[in-house]
Amino acid sequence: MLFGFGDSNNPRQDTVELVEELVIEYLTDTITAAARISQTRVRTDDLLHVLRHxxxxxxxxxxxxxxxxxxxxxxxxxxxxxxxxx
Structure with a gap:
């Protein structure tokens, strides 16, 4: 992902760890928000609802x-x- 956005082939380890932490936090927050509006299990429509803005x-x-x-x-x-x- 970093290389795709213009970073080097071998990015610094602390940069990789920071990006990984941010991605995991974003996914956790998004899935948690979808789970709150879901009746049973998280479906595609729930995720679309969370991302609607x-x-x-x-x-x-x-x-x-x-x-x-x-x-x-x-x-x-x-x-x-x-x-x-x-």
Missing amino acids: DEKKLARVEELLYMNEVLDRVRKAFDSDEESKA
């Missing part, structure tokens, strides 16, 4: 969910093609 993150999550659906359809089509050839 952050347009950039919400758009990225929606893009990733869409791409996941596309990949699932492609995998199914590929698997059925392989089965029909066998």
Whole structure:
């Protein structure tokens, strides 16, 4: 992640630890907020609800969910093609 944002191939260990701590804290806070509004278990809709005020993150999550659906359809089509050839 650091390299992707322009850091060196081998970032300083204290930088890695700080970024890891921040990411874990963000994920913990986000999942906890989603769990508070969830009736039973955290679902995708709960996370989308938590992110609704952050347009950039919400758009990225929606893009990733869409791409996941596309990949699932492609995998199914590929698997059925392989089965029909066998």
